[in-house]
Amino acid sequence: MAIYDLKCNECGNEFEKFVTGFLKDSDKECPDCNSREVIQVFTSFGIGSSGSGGGGSYGGGCGPVGSPFG
């Protein structure tokens, strides 16, 4: 279960999407105006680990990020 923060570009509605696995393109739909102009909002990192055990590979993607102050 993962929570994604999304924002609608049409009405500016911000909402959260609970999905299992990765966010699919079909999940990007505004519940307010049913617009597909939805972007993913990346909030500040606050990953807290709870519980014990568990395992798995954590695949992080590193893409080219353009810096405004190069």
Ligand SMILES: [Zn+2]
């Ligand atoms: Zn909307």
